[in-house]
Amino acid sequence: MSSIGDIRAAASCPENHEIYRAMVDLEARSTFAFQGSRWLADTAPHLLDADMRRAVTRARLAAHERMQLEARLPRHLLYVKGWPTSVPSHEDAELLASIRRRVSTLLGIDADYLTGPAVRDRYGDLIAAKPDRPAGT
Incomplete structure (x- = not known):
């Protein structure tokens, strides 16, 4: 820069x-x-x-x-190389959803995955779609 x-x-x-x-x-x-x-x-x-x-x-x-909210994200749920590593627990998914709701309000954007179940489903979908998954997983 x-x-x-x-x-x-x-x-x-x-x-x-x-x-x-x-x-x-x-x-x-x-x-x-x-x-x-x-x-x-x-x-x-x-x-x-x-x-x-x-x-x-x-x-x-x-x-x-936004930075304070992001600091609350559990480290084990942060993406690695652009992909999630695990599906969050119900409690973690609710936390992620609450942070997403607040950040989307702060930024004035219409975000998806704003409930715990939606977050869990999305993580599951992403893990299933990850291109370098070992065969059979």
Whole structure:
């Protein structure tokens, strides 16, 4: 990724202002900073209108809550190489569903698998579909 100096230099060019605003909009909608903990919105806030600055402020708050929720995920249920390793217990599935519900509300997205049974079914489907499963499992 670019250094902060390179990002500032790019943002100072008028021909880059629209793409800068579009990328800040992605930060605001996703709640993910452009570079880890460094928000692109901080590079040239003077290029953002009041609505976008408010959206970024909301995104930062949502990002903080999203990260706290994600920290509650049991490690044994995290995907490995993009795939689940086991079907969650009923209790873990309810926890996952509650986190999914809250994160989808924070991000304003219409998510699936928002109940414990739906989460368990989805994990089972993914494990069954995993391409490198040993034969007969």
